[in-house]
Amino acid sequence: DAKTTQPPSMDCAEGRAANLPCNHSTISGNEYVYWYRQIHSQGPQYIIHGLKNNETNEMASLIITEDRKSSTLILPHATLRDTAVYYCIAQKTSYDKVIFGPGTSLSVIP
Amino acid sequence: NAGVTQTPKFRVLKTGQSMTLLCAQDMNHEYMYWYRQDPGMGLRLIHYSVGEGTTAKGEVPDGYNVSRLKKQNFLLGLESAAPSQTSVYFCASSSGTGWFEQYFGPGTRLTVT
Numbered sequence: 594d595a596k597t598t599q600p601p602s603m604d605c606a607e608g609r610a611a612n613l614p615c616n617h618s619t620i621s622g623n624e625y626v627y628w629y630r631q632i633h634s635q636g637p638q639y640i641i642h643g644l645k646n647n648e649t650n651e652m653a654s655l656i657i658t659e660d661r662k663s664s665t666l667i668l669p670h671a672t673l674r675d676t677a678v679y680y681c682i683a684q685k686t687s688y689d690k691v692i693f694g695p696g697t698s699l700s701v702i703p
Numbered sequence: 704n705a706g707v708t709q710t711p712k713f714r715v716l717k718t719g720q721s722m723t724l725l726c727a728q729d730m731n732h733e734y735m736y737w738y739r740q741d742p743g744m745g746l747r748l749i750h751y752s753v754g755e756g757t758t759a760k761g762e763v764p765d766g767y768n769v770s771r772l773k774k775q776n777f778l779l780g781l782e783s784a785a786p787s788q789t790s791v792y793f794c795a796s797s798s799g800t801g802w803f804e805q806y807f808g809p810g811t812r813l814t815v816t
Contacts, residue, residue, distance in 0.1 A: 629805075636707075636793050636807030637746065680745065684803060692762065693738070693746035 597681045602698040605675075611668040613697050615681030618662040624685050626657060628666045630677040631696070637680065640666065671701045705729055707808035709794050715814045716784045724779040724811050726794030732806070733799030735777035736761075737769060739790040740810075746793060752777055753799065784815045 598616045605611040617626065628640040641648055641655045643664070648655045654667040668675050680696040710725040726735065733754050738746040738761075748761030752771040766788060768780045777796075781788060791812050795805040 627803075634791075634810070636795070636809055637805075638807070639804045642804070678745075692748065695743075695745045 596692075597683055597694060599679070599681055599694065599697045601695065602700070604700050604702055605668075605671045607673060607701050607703050608670055611671040611675065611699060611701070613666040613668075613679050613681075613699065614663065615666070616663045617681070617683045620661050620683050621685075624683045626655065626661075626664050627682045627684055628653070628655065629680045629682065629693075630675075631680070632674075632677045637693075640679075671699075673701050673703065675699065676701045707794055707796055707806050709792075709808040709811050711811060712809070713812050715816065716781075717816055718785060720784050721780070721782050722784065722813075723781075724792055724794075724813075726777045726779070726796075726808060727775055728777075728796040728806070729775065730796060730798070730806065731774070732796035733774075734797045734803070735771065736795045736797075736805065737767070737777065737779045738793045738795065739763065739788075740793060741790050749779065749792075786815045789813060789815045 625642050625644050627642040629637040631637040641653050643655045643657050657664045678696040678698050680693050707728045736751040737749040740746050747763045749767050750761050750769040752758050755774040758769045770778045791810045793810050794808040797803045797805045
């Protein structure tokens with residue numbers, strides 16, 4: 594699986610959009626980009642995934658660059674409850690070991 | 704539909720003791736996983752299973768054993784606990800078909816003294 598790199602921490606003002614970047618420059622053609630988040634001491638929660646098209650669901654939007662070497666998770670109107678660690682993972686369509694890195698710790702500030 | 708459950712939620716062991724952590728899922732998922740998470744770090748995969756009767760090593764398998772005798776259950780065993788195994792353990796499952804959204808349990812906090 595491709596390695597991903599994320600900034601260790603970010604702040605965002607409540608009500609503003611939170612844009613979380615992820616680099617995956619060695620991603621292969623059959624690897625999806627997944628995003629999870631982990632609110633303090635809870636189990637991680639799936640947010641969204643995509644291959645090459647931009648995706649949107651009720652929680653977030655995922656923007657993947659055309660060359661697929663990076664992506665951005667967008668929380669359109671961040672709330673205090675969005676304070677969490679966000680993990681970006683590259684994973685093949687068929688099962689392979691999934692590696693969670695240290696992620697980005699997002700703090701939403703009132 | 705309980706999703707993924709883990710037993711116990713908390714446990715304190717002395718060095719050298721053994722124990723088994725139980726993970727159960729009621730979603731008929733093929734794939735199950737055990738992770739550990741140390742303070743300030745991401746999740747690290749210990750072992751995983753791609754179906755009943757199968758197991759495979761993950762990123763940090765040493766000191767742990769697993770079994771998947773029933774599709775819905777995935778057991779993680781520590782034969783001789785060490786302080787380095789103090790951690791929070793998360794179990795997860797996924798359907799194994801198409802894409803792989805993982806559903807996580809609430810975690811087991813283990814302290815080895």
